[in-house]
Amino acid sequence: MIAVENLSKSFTLHNQGGAVIPVMAGAALHVGPGECVGLTGQSGAGKSTLMRMIQGNYLASGGSIRIAGTQLVGAEPRAITRLRRETLGHVSQFLRVLPRVPAVDVVAEPLRALGMPEVEARARAECLLWRLNIPRRLWGLSPTTFSGGEQQRVNIARGFVHHFPCLLLDEPTASLDAQNRDIVLTLIEEAKARGAAILGIFHDAPARDRVCDRLVDVTGFTPGRAA
Numbered sequence: 001m002i003a004v005e006n007l008s009k010s011f012t013l014h015n016q017g018g019a020v021i022p023v024m025a026g027a028a029l030h031v032g033p034g035e036c037v038g039l040t041g042q043s044g045a046g047k048s049t050l051m052r053m054i055q056g057n058y059l060a061s062g063g064s065i066r067i068a069g070t071q072l073v074g075a076e077p078r079a080i081t082r083l084r085r086e087t088l089g090h091v092s093q094f095l096r097v098l099p100r101v102p103a104v105d106v107v108a109e110p111l112r113a114l115g116m117p118e119v120e121a122r123a124r125a126e127c128l129l130w131r132l133n134i135p136r137r138l139w140g141l142s143p144t145t146f147s148g149g150e151q152q153r154v155n156i157a158r159g160f161v162h163h164f165p166c167l168l169l170d171e172p173t174a175s176l177d178a179q180n181r182d183i184v185l186t187l188i189e190e191a192k193a194r195g196a197a198i199l200g201i202f203h204d205a206p207a208r209d210r211v212c213d214r215l216v217d218v219t220g221f222t223p224g225r226a227a
């Protein structure tokens, strides 16, 4: 479902004399249906860079990234937009929303983009907000004024509302209390049970141990260390 082969990445610092910084070479991993793979490695090893390339936010310098059969490296922006709408979900650490859009609409939006009828999209959004303990009185308000933990839970609800076949999770349990953390881990387990391929960064070691089937240490993809 998620297949990375011989992936490389260099950053060119145009505002610093065009210095070229190689950060990744020979990166390879595979995540199958129903599997959760955790990215590990010391700070600066390249976990976020790899995730951003798989999400299509950073251009790869070379290699291959296939998401459910679609080649991402060199893909047209339109193909990447379609992949994100239908196939590749992403939960980042922070919620980015337009002001004045109510929380329930933020969560329902991925379903509306897929053409789901309004009543059903709203019902599914409300169900997730309820499961994630967002008080009903907040559902009609913009999350811009919500607490950090509430914003993160809205973000998680938005990431899980459509049953994406592939999911990228960037520290999905960071700054959550024990009860909400447990709910998020249950959502991940449910996604695995329905066959989703999940790749995540989990600094929370017990959470990682609970949901990850395998770990991939990106330190092995540091240029000069690749096999």
Ligand SMILES: Nc1ncnc2c1ncn2[C@@H]1O[C@H](COP(=O)(O)OP(=O)(O)OP(=O)(O)O)[C@@H](O)[C@H]1O
Pocket: 011, 021, 023, 041, 042, 043, 044, 045, 046, 047, 048, 049, 050
């Ligand atoms: N936009 C960028 N421009 C230049 N260099 C970058 C950029 N993004 C990341 N890097 C460099 O790439 C390397 C890997 O960074 P990355 O953020 O992927 O590491 P990480 O493993 O996610 O670290 P952490 O655990 O601290 O978040 C670092 O040396 C970083 O300075």
